[in-house]
Amino acid sequence: MALLMMGAYQLDAVEAMIDQQYRQVLRMDLELTFNEPTSMRASGELRHLPGVMAVEGWRRVPVTLIHGHREERLSLLGMAPPPQLRQVLDAEGHPQRLPEAGLMLTRYLADALHARVGDTLEVAVMEGRRQRLQLPLAALVDEPLGMGAYLPQRHLNTLLGEGPSISGAWLLVDDAQREALHEALWTMPGVAAIGRLDDAERGIRDYLDETLLLFALIFVVIASSIAFGVVYNDARITFAERARELATLRVLGYTRVEVARILLGEITLLTLAAIPPGWALGTAFSHLLNRAFSNDMFRIPLVLTPQAFGIAAGGVLVASLLVGIMLVRRLNRLDMVSSLKASG
Structure with missing residues (x-):
């Protein structure tokens, strides 16, 4: 028995995991990735495209997180607080605010680094000027898929020594105008990739x-x-x-x-x-x-x-x-x- x-x-449990990730955490329909970091003005331009109901920009940079002799390579994600289309949740499924100063890590990543809230992590940036930053671990979050590290977007821009810029954007769209929106996006020279969340969900379901x-x-x-x-x-x-x-x-x-x-x-x-x-x-x-x-x-x-x-x-x-x-x-x-x- x-x-x-x-x-x-x-x-x-598998159904609950997929539901949490693709209904509560990832609430957008499309994820755009730009060829290079772009001015925040791009978010305003995206709002005027057909079928776009909401836009949130994000800044992502490859980093190596180091704590003692342990290290993990991943992408540090900067989001505009409070994030709506890409939420961070605690163990009970409640949305969490990004800390104003310091990193927010998924609990699995923090355990892999043997890091606790209050510890200082070394962040080795793997692009641009390749800075080595010292940031405190301010909060933990529970997510079912992948490992994540998060900062407020403006704070990440400041640490990188750049103005307000984004690496991509999340879009909430009207299904009736999805095709027209795709055609408009592919004509924009700065768009490198368009990710559909329903395709991503279908892929993870097939794998599981x-x-x-x-x-x-x-x-x-x-x-x-x-x-x-x-x-x-x-x-x-x-x-x-x-x-x-x-x-x-x-x-x-x-x-x-x-x-x-x-x-x-x-x-x-x-x-x-x-x-x-x-x-x-x-x-x-x-x-x-x-x-x-x-x-x-x-x-x-x-x-x-x-x-x-x-x-x-x-x-x-x-x-x-x-x-x-x-x-x-x-x-x-x-x-x-x-x-x-x-x-x-």
């Missing part, structure tokens, strides 16, 4: 379907077969031990239904008694699996829904029902004389 619950947990979800489905099938095997084996042993008693009851005048009720009652009680500890053990297994699957690409949230508990209990109950039907058929074919002689 614990194995069944662990497999069902993965199915729910081929890896994690396939593993979860196989896991559920194997766990179901184990559940059936355990229940069936226990029932066979019970039937063999009770054959003489069952035959005696039949000789004493008990009907097949009454004898079957006695036999199946024991199996039913054992199955029901196994549900609460099975749930508890399944919760522990899911927590361990959650920690084992955490990596720099994605982190599966610990989401235990009623569906996971229901699948675990239902799988065992169905296995018990099938075994009960098999035992009733076996009981109907019970040779009372042979059973009494063998037991005697």
Whole structure:
């Protein structure tokens, strides 16, 4: 039952992870990347394009974060506070404000660097003048995909010694004018790439379907077969031990239904008694699996829904029902004389 619950947990957790990333964190429709850092005036020009409902500029620079002897290479993202189209969330899913001074890191990245809030990190900029900055770690944020480091955009511009500039922009668009907007964007010489969030979501879903979800489905099938095997084996042993008693009851005048009720009652009680500890053990297994699957690409949230508990209990109950039907058929074919002689 614990194995069944662990497999069902993965199915729910993957859906929760994708929902958090592409419904709550990434709320834009398009991500534009420019050929080079561009003046903030580009945001105003984008607002006048067909179908554009909202625009947020961002500045991204490749850096190496160093803390002690540990280092990580990634992109430092500068956003205009408070970000609306690209939010940062805490563990409970609440939007967080960017700190006015200091870095905000995803918790997984901070753990990889062995850094805590208040520690000073060295930031080696990998473009332009290649400055080496000293910045405090001011806040942590929980995100299911990737590793991130964030600063207010103006603060990042100041650290880089440049005026207000952006590396790209996030756009919220009207679906009815999406095609016209794409044509207008591709005619702009400064636009290097256009990323569609629905395409990105489809790509991550396909990847997870081929890896994690396939593993979860196989896991559920194997766990179901184990559940059936355990229940069936226990029932066979019970039937063999009770054959003489069952035959005696039949000789004493008990009907097949009454004898079957006695036999199946024991199996039913054992199955029901196994549900609460099975749930508890399944919760522990899911927590361990959650920690084992955490990596720099994605982190599966610990989401235990009623569906996971229901699948675990239902799988065992169905296995018990099938075994009960098999035992009733076996009981109907019970040779009372042979059973009494063998037991005697």
